[in-house]
Amino acid sequence: KNEVEQSPQNLTAQEGEFITINCSYSVGISALHWLQQHPGGGIVSLFMLSSGKKKHGRLIATINIQEKHSSLHITASHPRDSAVYICAALNTGNQFYFGTGTSLTVIP
Amino acid sequence: GAGVSQSPSNKVTEKGKDVELRCDPISGHTALYWYRQSLGQGLEFLIYFQGNSAPDKSGLPSDRFSAERTGGSVSTLTIQRTQQEDSAVYLCASSLAGQGADTQYFGPGTRLTVL
Numbered sequence: 001k002n003e004v005e006q007s008p009q010n011l012t013a014q015e016g017e018f019i020t021i022n023c024s025y026s027v028g029i030s031a032l033h034w035l036q037q038h039p040g041g042g043i044v045s046l047f048m049l050s051s052g053k054k055k056h057g058r059l060i061a062t063i064n065i066q067e068k069h070s071s072l073h074i075t076a077s078h079p080r081d082s083a084v085y086i087c088a089a090l091n092t093g094n095q096f097y098f099g100t101g102t103s104l105t106v107i108p
Numbered sequence: 109g110a111g112v113s114q115s116p117s118n119k120v121t122e123k124g125k126d127v128e129l130r131c132d133p134i135s136g137h138t139a140l141y142w143y144r145q146s147l148g149q150g151l152e153f154l155i156y157f158q159g160n161s162a163p164d165k166s167g168l169p170s171d172r173f174s175a176e177r178t179g180g181s182v183s184t185l186t187i188q189r190t191q192q193e194d195s196a197v198y199l200c201a202s203s204l205a206g207q208g209a210d211t212q213y214f215g216p217g218t219r220l221t222v223l
Contacts, residue, residue, distance in 0.1 A: 033212070035151075035214075041145075041197060041216070041217055042214070042216060042217075043199065043201075043214040044214065045201075045211045045212045045213065045214070048210065048211055086150070086151060088151070095153070095166065095167075096141075096153040096167075097153075098150045098151040098152070098153070099150065100149075100150040101150060
């Protein structure tokens with residue numbers, strides 16, 4: 001069993017739809033990161049969370065420490081949001097664990 | 109200034125040869141990370157440097173892998189006696205401070221192909 005599980009693996013949405021990507025982890029964490037990887041491979045760090053909720057533009061990330069669960073939401077999705085979204089958990093032993101990613105395609 | 113840079117962008121080598129991959133972090137960033145992403149696979153943590161402290165090597169897959177960071181800035185990842193399973197994109201990231209507790213900025217990666 002992976003320490004970090006993401007769902008769904010693949011997601012296709014129509015432009016404008018509200019999107020949710022889920023991340024569950026089994027380790028105690030000190031921080032959780034959401035990363036975005038565009039076709040061509042470049043990786044951008046979207047959020048780093050240790051509690052609560054963060055918002056940046058149309059992106060919102062939440063984390064529930066008790067339930068060991070985090071979600072990434074995209075409001076008013078756009079084709080340029082098409083990418084792979086990766087959840088990464090830093091456990092209390094300073095080990096990074098990565099989810100396998102969610103491939104999002106937003107259709108115009 | 110500039111973001112994280114890596115060189116070379118692509119490297120093709122023969123099995124058994126040694127390779128060196130370079131990472132230039134953002135100026136002033138004390139933390140530096142190396143990751144690997146094999147074709148169709150997720151990211152894998154390799155090694156982490158924090159300032160002048162001894163690196164956390166817990167993610168290195170074998171003793172053929174080593175890394176150093178000179179003067180708290182540039183880092184090189186060396187793979188000795190490369191194997192075909194070493195083929196992957198090697199990514200470097202840096203952050204201002206603190207392992208995992210700070211935003212990481214990723215370089216473009218080095219695509220390594222071992223023939």
